[in-house]
Amino acid sequence: MAHPLKPWAATAAALLSTCAQAQPAPPTPAAPALSTAPAAEATLEEVRVQGSAEAEARYDAVTATSATKIEAPLRDIPQTVNVVPQTLMRDQAAQSMQDVLKAVPGIGMSHGDGQRDQVTIRGFSAIADQFVDGLRDDALYFRDLSNIEQVEVLKGPASVLYGRGSSGGLINRITKKPGANLSEVGLTLGSWKQRRGEFDIARAPADSVVSYRLTGALERADSYRDPQFLDRKALAGSVLFKFSADTNLLLQADYLKDSRITDFGVPAYQGRPVNVSPGTYYGAANARQADVSTSEVSSFSATFNHRFNDSLSLRNALRYYDYSLDRSNTLVGSVNEAAQTATLTRGHVERDEHGFFNQTELTQKLQLAGMQHQMLYGLELGRQKKALLNISQAVPGTIDLFKPVLPVVPLQLTAAPGANNDSVFNVASAYVQDLVSLAPQWKLLAGVRYDRFRQETDDLLPANNDLARTDVAWSPRVGVVYQPSATLSYYASYSKSFQPSGETFALAASNAQLAPEMTTSKEVGVKWDVLDGKATATAALFQVERTNIKSVDAVTNKVVPLGVQRTNGLELSLAGSLPYGLQIWSGYAYLLGEMTSSPAKDAGQPVEGKRPTLTPRHSANVWLTKALGNGFGIGGGVNYVGARFANPGNTVTLPGYTTVDAMGYYRMNGVDLQLKLNNILDRRYIVAGHGSSPNLNLPGAPRSVQLVARYRF
Numbered sequence: 001m002a003h004p005l006k007p008w009a010a011t012a013a014a015l016l017s018t019c020a021q022a023q024p025a026p027p028t029p030a031a032p033a034l035s036t037a038p039a040a041e042a043t044l045e046e047v048r049v050q051g052s053a054e055a056e057a058r059y060d061a062v063t064a065t066s067a068t069k070i071e072a073p074l075r076d077i078p079q080t081v082n083v084v085p086q087t088l089m090r091d092q093a094a095q096s097m098q099d100v101l102k103a104v105p106g107i108g109m110s111h112g113d114g115q116r117d118q119v120t121i122r123g124f125s126a127i128a129d130q131f132v133d134g135l136r137d138d139a140l141y142f143r144d145l146s147n148i149e150q151v152e153v154l155k156g157p158a159s160v161l162y163g164r165g166s167s168g169g170l171i172n173r174i175t176k177k178p179g180a181n182l183s184e185v186g187l188t189l190g191s192w193k194q195r196r197g198e199f200d201i202a203r204a205p206a207d208s209v210v211s212y213r214l215t216g217a218l219e220r221a222d223s224y225r226d227p228q229f230l231d232r233k234a235l236a237g238s239v240l241f242k243f244s245a246d247t248n249l250l251l252q253a254d255y256l257k258d259s260r261i262t263d264f265g266v267p268a269y270q271g272r273p274v275n276v277s278p279g280t281y282y283g284a285a286n287a288r289q290a291d292v293s294t295s296e297v298s299s300f301s302a303t304f305n306h307r308f309n310d311s312l313s314l315r316n317a318l319r320y321y322d323y324s325l326d327r328s329n330t331l332v333g334s335v336n337e338a339a340q341t342a343t344l345t346r347g348h349v350e351r352d353e354h355g356f357f358n359q360t361e362l363t364q365k366l367q368l369a370g371m372q373h374q375m376l377y378g379l380e381l382g383r384q385k386k387a388l389l390n391i392s393q394a395v396p397g398t399i400d401l402f403k404p405v406l407p408v409v410p411l412q413l414t415a416a417p418g419a420n421n422d423s424v425f426n427v428a429s430a431y432v433q434d435l436v437s438l439a440p441q442w443k444l445l446a447g448v449r450y451d452r453f454r455q456e457t458d459d460l461l462p463a464n465n466d467l468a469r470t471d472v473a474w475s476p477r478v479g480v481v482y483q484p485s486a487t488l489s490y491y492a493s494y495s496k497s498f499q500p501s502g503e504t505f506a507l508a509a510s511n512a513q514l515a516p517e518m519t520t521s522k523e524v525g526v527k528w529d530v531l532d533g534k535a536t537a538t539a540a541l542f543q544v545e546r547t548n549i550k551s552v553d554a555v556t557n558k559v560v561p562l563g564v565q566r567t568n569g570l571e572l573s574l575a576g577s578l579p580y581g582l583q584i585w586s587g588y589a590y591l592l593g594e595m596t597s598s599p600a601k602d603a604g605q606p607v608e609g610k611r612p613t614l615t616p617r618h619s620a621n622v623w624l625t626k627a628l629g630n631g632f633g634i635g636g637g638v639n640y641v642g643a644r645f646a647n648p649g650n651t652v653t654l655p656g657y658t659t660v661d662a663m664g665y666y667r668m669n670g671v672d673l674q675l676k677l678n679n680i681l682d683r684r685y686i687v688a689g690h691g692s693s694p695n696l697n698l699p700g701a702p703r704s705v706q707l708v709a710r711y712r713f
Contacts, residue, residue: 098687120614142232144258160476164503266282312362332344473516494520637661678703
């Protein structure tokens with residue numbers, strides 16, 4: 001039987017090949033490659049309130065800041081950058097970061113212990129690779145979309161600009177900012193008693209130096225997962241002081257509170273997740289009191305931009321955040337397949353942390369040796385304090401694996417803490433980058449960053465095992481771009497990144513003496529504008545290799561710095577406008593990942609030679625919309641995810657699946673009504689796993705409906 005993706009992949013390859021061989025379209029005005037305009041002023045570009053009532057923003061972005069920290073055309077960047085615009089998020093009625101990221105090729109889904117956003121990128125965990133407006137946001141929580149303009153996913157190591165982490169890539173959320181006189185309110189009603197209200201108030205008086213924006217959301221919902229619930233509120237405000245055409249100051253603040261059941265999903269039996277109803281819960285009978293996670297996050301940021309002249313600009317960005325988590329959970333600890341029973345474990349986690357990051361960056365345009373350069377010089381300082389309390393204990397007795405009768409559990413745990421510590425993370429970094437036009441058809445992007453990362457952990461347990469470690473690292477990147485025409489770019493790049501022993505979490509005796517893990521990426525690709533510049537297609541071949549991975553020696557049970565994980569892959573994408581008034585967003589990823597060296601064992605199996613967890617070999621998606629006239633339109637899409645492994649030993653497989661969604665809308669005179677149908681074929685599937693356990697697998701949602709109403713004024 002032919003693989004279900006082969007016809008799709010063959011069609012895509014034929015289309016891309018045809019476009020590459022086609023004669024280039026007449027050049028169209030392009031965004032300046034070497035602009036030094038302050039970042040805050042760039043938000044003015046979003047005001048496109050002209051043309052017919054049915055005019056829609058395209059799905060293909062022209063520029064992005066994540067890859068270079070300057071406003072540069074994507075065709076000039078020798079690296080894959082997937083930009084998910086707000087237009088696509090709204091057309092797909094995205095409600096979470098998981099909804100957004102499932103449309104990005106090369107992404108694998110984790111349920112994040114039921115209390116945080118977490119994915120894999122190109123086969124590597126991205127638990128700490130979350131950023132907002134280019135500043136680190138590694139707290140462990142579920143983010144809200146009410147204040148997000150677009151999401152940029154930078155593929156491959158990015159330590160050259162962002163420091164530690166980012167083996168497979170990073171996720172950068174671009175927030176909504178002042179700059180327009182356009183406001184709206186919205187209401188979403190959906191299955192399982194979903195109620196969500198949103199507002200976005202933006203004012204930019206023409207005769208004032210001050211403009212502002214205020215966004216917020218309030219959401220209540222039950223769930224297909226019994227007894228799951230959602231209770232969240234979000235509020236964000238920003239004020240832009242434009243002192244002159246060359247100087248501005250942007251102040252931003254936000255607050256988020258999120259409460260829900262800490263849901264770890266369902267266990268496995270004979271190599272597959274148990275075949276039970278998607279709503280079956282394996283936790284406490286009194287889960288709404290005993291298995292709840294509540295997180296609170298607040299932050300403040302100040303961004304100052306000043307342009308000295310046409311060739312020199314300064315930017316300073318400061319972000320302070322405060323985060324707390326109160327998490328209780330009951331989950332499957334082990335499975336007895338012979339008896340068809342499972343044992344449960346109770347856990348309680350408290351996290352309290354706060355910190356700041358400050359970036360000072362100078363951008364300079366200059367002519368040197370007959371070539372045009374855009375230099376970026378940067379300094380970053382950061383300090384985080386993180387406190388952790390972790391308690392775990394077994395729940396007496398067992399439950400039936402297929403018809404669980406859940407126990408009522410006490411709200412308080414009596415076991416001694418397994419972890420109780422305070423950690424301090426200090427970082428000091430300097431970096432430089434040059435985007436240079438070598439010749440009319442050639443561009444070079446090169447940079448290097450130096451990091452000094454200091455970790456200190458104060459152990460509050462009786463053993464009082466205080467630990468400290470300092471790591472220094474150089475992170476280089478170099479890439480070359482060849483552009484034979486105004487619509488076609490070929491590129492090749494090489495980059496490295498590092499992951500310290502703790503990176504985000506407390507140091508432990510098992511890792512405090514280990515050197516950082518290192519990741520190397522090699523990538524070649526092509527980006528081109530097709531259909532007279534109305535759409536953008538990309539193709540990338542890459543290899544990402546992470547060395548010095550920390551593994552557990554099967555004999556001594558000690559953590560040792562051995563192990564290599566490698567992913568070879570191909571990614572394709574096509575986004576923009578097609579003939580007959582269609583808009584398309586599509587992507588395909590082939591990921592051939594392997595743990596090429598490891599002494600570790602999992603579930604009785606050697607990890608060496610196994611595939612990375614939560615990483616499908618094939619995944620693909622396509623989404624199409626069409627305006628029908630008189631304000632009406634329709635859209636729909638297909639999302640395919642191949643089989644993945646739940647645990648490092650590859651003993652449990654999460655079967656592949658295909659879901660189909662559809663929507664219809666009416667948009668006219670400021671009114672936006674949309675009906676969205678999710679999983680219209682009502683397929684059963686596992687949407688996410690844990691990544692290290694075979695028995696924590698989250699079922700996906702069955703068929704559901706959402707009605708979204710918005711009014712702009």
